[in-house]
Amino acid sequence: MLKDIAFIFGTTFMYATPLLYGALGGVFSENSGVVNIGIEGMMTIGAFSGAASTFILLELYGNALWVPWAGFLIAGLAGCFLALLHAIACITFRADQVVSGIAINFLGPGLAMFLGGRIFGGSGTTPTIPLEAKLIRPFDTILKGKPLLGMMLNQYISVYIVFSLVGISWYILYKTKFGIRLRAVGEHPKAADTLGINVYQMRYIAVLISGFLSGLGGASLSMAIIANFRPTLVSGQGFIALAAMIFGKWKPQGAMWACLLFGVTTALQIYLGSPAVGLKISTHLLSMIPYIITLIVLMGFVGKSSGPAANGIPYEKGKR
Amino acid sequence: MDYLKSHIDLNELVIDMRKITKKFGDFVANDCIDLKVYKGEVHALLGENGAGKSTLMNILYGLYTPTNGEIYIKGKKVDIKNPNVAIHHGIGMVHQHFMLIKPFTVAENIILGIEPITSFYQLNMKKAIEDVEEISKKYGLYVDPRAKIEDISVSMQQRVEILKALYRGAEILILDEPTAVLTPQEIKELIQIMRNLTKQGKSILLITHKLKEIKEAADFCTIIRRGKKIDMVEVSKIDENQLAAMMVGREVNFKVHKEEKRPGKVILQIKELTVEDNRGISTVKDLNLTVQAGEVLGIAGVDGNGQTELIEAITGLRKAKSGQILIKDYDITNKTPREVFESGISNIPEDRQKHGLVLDFTVYENMILENFRKKPFSKKFKLQKENIINFSKKLIEEFDIRPKDENNLARSLSGGNQQKVIIAREVTNDPELLIAVQPTRGLDVGAIEFVHKSLVDQRNKNKAVLLVSFELDEIMSVSDRIAVIYEGKIVGIVDAKKTTENELGLMMAGGGYK
Numbered sequence: 001m002l003k004d005i006a007f008i009f010g011t012t013f014m015y016a017t018p019l020l021y022g023a024l025g026g027v028f029s030e031n032s033g034v035v036n037i038g039i040e041g042m043m044t045i046g047a048f049s050g051a052a053s054t055f056i057l058l059e060l061y062g063n064a065l066w067v068p069w070a071g072f073l074i075a076g077l078a079g080c081f082l083a084l085l086h087a088i089a090c091i092t093f094r095a096d097q098v099v100s101g102i103a104i105n106f107l108g109p110g111l112a113m114f115l116g117g118r119i120f121g122g123s124g125t126t127p128t129i130p131l132e133a134k135l136i137r138p139f140d141t142i143l144k145g146k147p148l149l150g151m152m153l154n155q156y157i158s159v160y161i162v163f164s165l166v167g168i169s170w171y172i173l174y175k176t177k178f179g180i181r182l183r184a185v186g187e188h189p190k191a192a193d194t195l196g197i198n199v200y201q202m203r204y205i206a207v208l209i210s211g212f213l214s215g216l217g218g219a220s221l222s223m224a225i226i227a228n229f230r231p232t233l234v235s236g237q238g239f240i241a242l243a244a245m246i247f248g249k250w251k252p253q254g255a256m257w258a259c260l261l262f263g264v265t266t267a268l269q270i271y272l273g274s275p276a277v278g279l280k281i282s283t284h285l286l287s288m289i290p291y292i293i294t295l296i297v298l299m300g301f302v303g304k305s306s307g308p309a310a311n312g313i314p315y316e317k318g319k320r
Numbered sequence: 321m322d323y324l325k326s327h328i329d330l331n332e333l334v335i336d337m338r339k340i341t342k343k344f345g346d347f348v349a350n351d352c353i354d355l356k357v358y359k360g361e362v363h364a365l366l367g368e369n370g371a372g373k374s375t376l377m378n379i380l381y382g383l384y385t386p387t388n389g390e391i392y393i394k395g396k397k398v399d400i401k402n403p404n405v406a407i408h409h410g411i412g413m414v415h416q417h418f419m420l421i422k423p424f425t426v427a428e429n430i431i432l433g434i435e436p437i438t439s440f441y442q443l444n445m446k447k448a449i450e451d452v453e454e455i456s457k458k459y460g461l462y463v464d465p466r467a468k469i470e471d472i473s474v475s476m477q478q479r480v481e482i483l484k485a486l487y488r489g490a491e492i493l494i495l496d497e498p499t500a501v502l503t504p505q506e507i508k509e510l511i512q513i514m515r516n517l518t519k520q521g522k523s524i525l526l527i528t529h530k531l532k533e534i535k536e537a538a539d540f541c542t543i544i545r546r547g548k549k550i551d552m553v554e555v556s557k558i559d560e561n562q563l564a565a566m567m568v569g570r571e572v573n574f575k576v577h578k579e580e581k582r583p584g585k586v587i588l589q590i591k592e593l594t595v596e597d598n599r600g601i602s603t604v605k606d607l608n609l610t611v612q613a614g615e616v617l618g619i620a621g622v623d624g625n626g627q628t629e630l631i632e633a634i635t636g637l638r639k640a641k642s643g644q645i646l647i648k649d650y651d652i653t654n655k656t657p658r659e660v661f662e663s664g665i666s667n668i669p670e671d672r673q674k675h676g677l678v679l680d681f682t683v684y685e686n687m688i689l690e691n692f693r694k695k696p697f698s699k700k701f702k703l704q705k706e707n708i709i710n711f712s713k714k715l716i717e718e719f720d721i722r723p724k725d726e727n728n729l730a731r732s733l734s735g736g737n738q739q740k741v742i743i744a745r746e747v748t749n750d751p752e753l754l755i756a757v758q759p760t761r762g763l764d765v766g767a768i769e770f771v772h773k774s775l776v777d778q779r780n781k782n783k784a785v786l787l788v789s790f791e792l793d794e795i796m797s798v799s800d801r802i803a804v805i806y807e808g809k810i811v812g813i814v815d816a817k818k819t820t821e822n823e824l825g826l827m828m829a830g831g832g833y834k
Contacts, residue, residue: 175442177435184421184432191419195433195484196404309422 006151008267013159014225016263018043020162021217022241023248023255024169025079025210030250031173032206033186035312037101038086039214040238041108042079046218048112050075051126051229052119058133068135072158072219079215080208082108087207091200094314105238113231125230126222135224156224158216165213169252182206186308189315199315217241236291243294250307258297265290327519328539332359333395334492334523335380340389342375349375350386351547357492357540362514362524364538364555366531366567368764369735372547373527377494380525381413382406393492412485413494418477420469427452427465430484455486460516474622475506482513486522493517494525499533503622504792504825511537529567529765531560532793543567568765576772576797579780583800584613586648587784588634588665588753593643595629595808602641603629605808611753616775616785618799618816620792620824626808627788628670631757634786635667636660647753661690664752668742668759670788676742677730684712684726687745719744720770736767743774754778757788772798792821806830 022039029036054071061067086104089095113124120126135156143150173179184192185202193199221237222229240262247261248254269286272279335357342350350372357363367373378384380391382400391398393409400406406413420429427448436444436451452465461479469477478498485493495514499507514524514537526538534541534555541558543550543566550566565571588611595604603626611617621627632638634645636657645653647663655663669675677686688697688708696707712726721733721740730738739759746754756775760768775798778785789795795802799816804827812827 177437177441177443180424180428180432180435180443184424187421187423188419191421192432194403194413194415194419196407197433 002148003151004271006148008264008271010152010155011267011270012260012263013155013163014263015266016259017156017159017162018217018220018225018237019241019244019262020166020256020259021220022214022238023245023259024162024165024252025213025217026242026245027169027173027248027250027252027255028182028206028213029083029210030245030311031186031308032182032203033189033308033310033313033315034087034090034203034207034210035097035101036083036086036207036210037098037239037242038082038104038108039210039217039241040234040236041101041104041106042082042211042214043218043221043238043241044108044112044234045082046075046079046215047222047233048116048124048126048218048229049078049215050219051129051222051227052116054129054133054223055127056119058129063130063133068129068133068223071223072135072216075219075223076212076215079211079213079218081211083207083211083214086211087204090314091203091207094316097312097314109231109234112229116229123231126228129223129227131227134227135220156220158220158224161216162220163256166252166256173252183308185315186310189310189313193315193317199317203315214238214241240290240294243298246307247297261297262290262293265293327360327521329359333357334359334393335525336392336395337376337380338390338392340376340379340391341387342372342379342384343387348547350379352389353544353547353549354552355542355549356552357523357525359523360518360521361539362518362526362537364526364528364534364541365544366529366534366541366563367544368529368567368766369762370764371544371567373544374496376544377413377496377525377527380406381411381494407488407490410489410491411494412482412488412490412492414478414481414485414496414498416496416498416500418481420477420480422468422470424469425465426463426467426469426472426480429469429480430465430487434488451487452483456483459483459486459513459520461486461513474501475503475509478502478510479513482517490522492523492525494527496527497529498526499528499530501623501790503828504821505829507533531563534563535560545569564765576776578776578800581614581780581782581800583615584782586610587613588786589644589646590634591644591646593630593633593645594641595626595633595638596641597629603808604633606643607805607808607810609803609810611784611786613752613784614779614782615800616779616787616798618795618802619786619788619805620795620802620828621790621805622828623790625805627757627805629808630805631667631670631755631788634660634755635665661749666746666749666751666754668739668746668754668756670757670761672735672738672742677738679729679731681730682726683716683721683728683730683733683741684708686730686741687712687715687726689745690749715744715748736763736770739763739767739771743771747774747778751783753784753786755786755788758790759787760789760791760794768794792824796821796824804828 022043026036026039050071053074054068057067057070082104086100089100090097116124116126135158137154138157139154143154173183181197182202185199189199218234221233244258244262245255247258269289271277273283273286333356335355337355340350340353353376365373375384379386382402382405391400398409430452431448436447438444449465456463461483463476463479463483498510502510518524528534538555540552541555542552545567590607590609593604593607594602597603619627629638633640636655639654644651647665650663652660652663673679692698697704709726716724716726719740721737759771775785775787787798796816801813802816802819803810803813804824806828
C-alpha cells in the first residue's frame with residue numbers, strides 16, 4: 001500500500017514536469033498579452049532537438065558531463081526559434097495569434113520529423129540515448145538503498161528545475177520591475193506605452209521566454225522520462241499545459257497546482273493499468289483520463305476565470 | 321485686466337504654441353493656431369467635436385508632429401517628438417479614457433515606467449507607497465495607495481491619473497474632457513483640486529465643450545472652430561451665450577421649447593424588475609417605473625448604476641430575472657427584440673456605431689433595418705430597392721441628413737448625421753414609446769439641438785419618451801419628470817421644473833433619499 005502511494009507520488013511529479021514547463025511558458029507569454037497555443041509545437045521541437053543534439057554531441061565528444069546539459073539548452077533554444085516566428089507574426093505583423101499558434105503546432109512536429117528523417121533516417125524517431133547521457137538524477141547516490149524515498153524523490157534534475165522555476169517566475173512577475181511592466185503590457189498596452197514602456201520589446205521577450213520554457217518541457221520528456229524522441233511523444237501535452245495555465249488563472253503557482261492535478265491523473269492511469277493492480281480495463285480507455293480531465297476542467301472552470309485584459313489583442317501604436 | 325487671481329503670472333508663458341498647422345492629406349485639422357498659457361492659470365480650450373482640439377493637444381503631447389509652427393515651453397523652443405519628450409518638459413496628460421491598469425494598485429499604476437527599485441531589479445513597493453502618500457498629501461489629492469484600481473470610484477481613478485502626471489514632475493497638466501464621467505459633486509471637487517494645483521504654480525489646460533465649467537474653473541479660454549483659432553478671451557468678462565456663439569459660429573438656443581402638456585395614460589409600466597449583468601450580479605433590483613403618454617421621463621444617474629441592464633431588459637436584449645414589463649397592459653417581459661419592437665417600442669441605442677447602425681451598410685439599407693420584411697420594402701422574399709430608395713430619400717430630406725446621398729456608407733457620415741439616420745428611422749416607426757440612451761453623446765451643439773427637438777416633438781405628439789443620460793443638463797432641459805437611478809433602484813422621482821442640480825446630484829450619489 002505504502003509502495004503504491006510512493007509510486008503514484010513519484011510518477012505524479014515526473015509527469016507534471018513537462019506540463020509545468022509548458023504552462024509556465026504560457027504564463028509569461030499570455031501575461032504580456034500574446035496568446036500562445038503553439039506550446040505543443042514548441043515542446044515537440046524542443047523534445048526532438050534535445051534528444052537529437054545530445055545523441056550527436058555524444059558521438060562527437062564522448063560521454064562528457066556537460067553533454068546532456070548542452071542538449072537541454074539546445075532544446076530551449078529550439079523552442080525559442082519557433083517562438084520567434086510566433087512573435088514576429090503576432091507582434092510585428094499583428095497576425096491573428098490563434099492562427100499563428102496553429103501554424104506553429106504544425107511546424108514543430110513537421111520540422112522535427114523532417115530533420116529526424118534526414119539525420120537519422122526512418123520515420124523521425126531518434127536513436128536512444130544511453131542511460132548515463134540522460135539528464136542526471138541529483139539525489140541518486142543519497143537515496144540509494146531507500147526504496148520508498150527513492151521512488152518518491154529520486155527524480156531527474158528537470159523536475160527540480162521546473163518546481164524552482166515556479167517560485168522564480170512568481171518573483172519575476174510580481175516583484176520586479178520587469179514583471180510589473182510585462183503584466184502592464186498585457187493588461188493595457190496603451191497605458192504602458194504612454195508611460196514610456198516599449199510594448200513590442202516586452203512582448204517579444206515574453207514570447208521568447210515562453211518558447212524557451214516550452215522547449216525545455218519537450219526535452220524533459222525526451223531526455224528524462226524516456227530517452228529518445230518519437231513523433232507521438234508530446235501528443236497533446238502542450239494543449240494540456242495550456243489548459244493548466246488557464247485553470248491556474250494565468251499565475252505560476254496556479255499553473256503548478258493544475259499541472260500536479262493532471263500529473264496525478266496520468267500517474268493513476270499508469271498505476272491502474274499496471275498488471276499488479278489487475279484491473280480489466282482497456283489501457284486505451286485509461287489513457288483517455290488526462291484528456292477527459294482537461295475537457296472537464298476547461299468546460300467547468302475556465303468560463304469563470306478571465307486572463308489579462310489585452311490578451312490576444314495585437315497592439316498598434318498610435319491607434320485610437 | 322481688472323480681476324485675475326493673484327497666482328497667475330502674466331509675465332511667464334509656460335506654453336506658447338505659434339502658428340501651428342497640421343494637415344492630414346488635404347484636410348487641414350489645425351490652421352495656424354496660436355495657444356498661450358500662463359503660469360498658474362486654468363486655460364480652457366473650447367471647440368466642437370472635430371474642431372481640432374484633440375489634434376492640437378496630441379501635437380503638444382508629442383503624439384503628432386505639426387506640419388508647420390513652433391512650440392515654446394517656458395520660453396525655450398522645443399521639438400516634441402514623442403510623449404517621453406513631453407513628459408521630460410513637464411507636460412502631463414490625463415486622457416479622457418483613463419490609462420489605468422485595473423488589477424494593479426494605485427501605487428503600482430503611479431510608479432509604472434519609473435519604478436523605484438532596490439538591488440537586483442526588485443521593486444521597492446515600500447518607497448513607492450511612501451512617495452505616493454507624500455505627493456498625494458502635498459497636492460491635497462487623497463488616495464489609498466494600496467487599493468486596486470478596479471475597486472475605487474471613477475473620480476478616485478481620475479485623481480490617480482493626475483497624481484501619475486505629478487509624480488513625473490508635470491508642471492503643465494492637460495485634462496481631456498475630465499468631467500464627462502463625474503457627478504455634479506465630484507465636478508465641484510475636481511474644480512477645487514484644479515484651484516489647489518494652480519495655487520502651487522501648476523498650469524492646467526482644460527479641454528471641454530461644457531460652457532458652465534469654463535465659467536466656473538477657467539481663467540482664460542481659447543476658442544477654436546473648424547481648425548482655426550477664433551479668439552482668446554478672459555473668462556470673467558464674457559458670458560456663456562457669447563462663448564457658445566463663438567464656438568458654433570451662430571446664435572445657439574439652449575432652451576428646449578416645450579408646450580404645456582398634461583401627461584396621458586400610462587404607456588410603459590415596470591413592476592418589481594430585477595435584472596442581472598453578465599457576472600450574475602443584480603444590477604437592477606426590484607425597480608418600479610411608469611412612463612405616460614405625452615411626457616419625457618428622464619433617468620438621471622452616474623454611469624453603471626443599472627441603466628444599461630434596465631434598457632436591455634426593456635428592449636428584449638437581456639432576460640429579466642423577475643418582475644414585469646408592460647406596454648399598454650401588454651406583457652413584453654422576456655419577449656424577443658422583434659416582439660418588443662412590434663409592440664410599439666423604438667430605441668435610440670447608446671452606442672450608435674455598434675447597436676444603432678450597420679456601419680458597412682449604406683444609408684438606405686440602414687433605414688430599413690427593422691422593417692425590411694414588410695411591405696413596401698419587401699415582396700415575396702425580394703427587397704424592393706426602388707421603394708427603399710424613395711423612402712430613404714424622403715427621410716434624408718425631412719431630417720436634413722448630410723451628405724444628401726442614400727448610397728453613402730453609414731461609416732462615412734459624421735456622428736451627428738449617423739444619429740440623424742437612427743432618429744429618422746426610429747421616429748418614422750411612430751412608436752408608442754421612444755427610448756433614447758445618451759442620444760447626444762459626442763455630438764456638437766447644433767446636432768444636440770436637433771436631437772432634443774426630435775425627442776420633444778414625440779412628446780408633443782402625445783407619445784411617451786424614456787431618456788437615459790449621464791448629462792444632467794440634458795436631463796433637466798428635456799424631461800418633464802426625472803427619475804434618479806442609484807444602484808439599480810429608482811431612489812426618487814422629481815418634477816424637472818422644480819428640482820435643482822444639487823438635489824439631483826445628491827440623489828445620484830446615493831444620499832438624500834426622498
